Amino acid sequence: MPASERLGSHIKDAEHALTATKHAVLKPAGLTVPQYAALLQLAENPGIPAAALARACRVTAPTMNTILNNLQQRGLITRTPHPWHRNVLETRLTELGTQVMAEADEGAVRVERGLAAEFTDEERAQLISLLARCSAYLESVRPD
Amino acid sequence: MPASERLGSHIKDAEHALTATKHAVLKPAGLTVPQYAALLQLAENPGIPAAALARACRVTAPTMNTILNNLQQRGLITRTPHPWHRNVLETRLTELGTQVMAEADEGAVRVERGLAAEFTDEERAQLISLLARCSAYLESVRPD
């Protein structure tokens, strides 16, 4: 079965192009793509625990831990113990983090708007629907 | 701009589901997804240099070097100097590598066939076309 016949190849190609372009766009802000994803969730959900952040970004907790350590070293976030649940750390953007996030978001949103503008409303809905069916099927057949 | 409105999120979701399912399917053969991709190209192009292999798998040369080192340590491939161009290494599957590849390919192809079967011919063509337009746009706007 040649690679060009595999739907997976086309999905991977598009994701690869997406990540490469996002990476290039985020470079001026000094953020990686996963770092930007984490900051975006943090901006919308201040104080969210790292475990919930990991789920929102579709990565595992140790992965998010790695990303947050790098963000913390750069002073973009703070992690403080939750007053009630002492087991939980509240993660928040610093002032610097908010600034860097805003700068990065500008470029990222520009890419997303440009990409969306390549399609009609109907085409966009079709693409989202077809991709959702891919995800649903792939998850349904996953061993475990 | 919420994440659910971003086409990129849906592309990433599908790719994530694809990789996770492929990872699970390849586990019995003891191969990672990138290792399988490299072996698939090697099976179709015996003796291909690592640099060309990297291009075929859409990774950089150092990345492919990492993957090939792991495959070589497991005895699945050999890398021998090219008789004419002593600078080039010919990469080939070993007998064991061919066996492991065949075992892994069975599962991977089953996933691809099942995924393809979720769609009509027209839907499949639409999905491929829409994804290609995403890739083309994203590459066209990438800073460099």
Added chain:
DNA sequence: GAACATTAATTAGAGCTCTAATCCCCTGTC
């Protein structure tokens, strides 16, 4: 109250990924 399960956080270890830099060989051109 004691045993159990759940969830958060972290560490260890393997593997993938990139950019930047280096080294080497071959092939042009002069």
Added chain:
DNA sequence: GACAGGGGATTAGAGCTCTAATTAATGTTC
């Protein structure tokens, strides 16, 4: 022959990603 350029291979270093295991706090069940 000298020398520059292109392409293949490799190393160094940073970062992301996973699974597996550990530790701690919360909550449930008896």
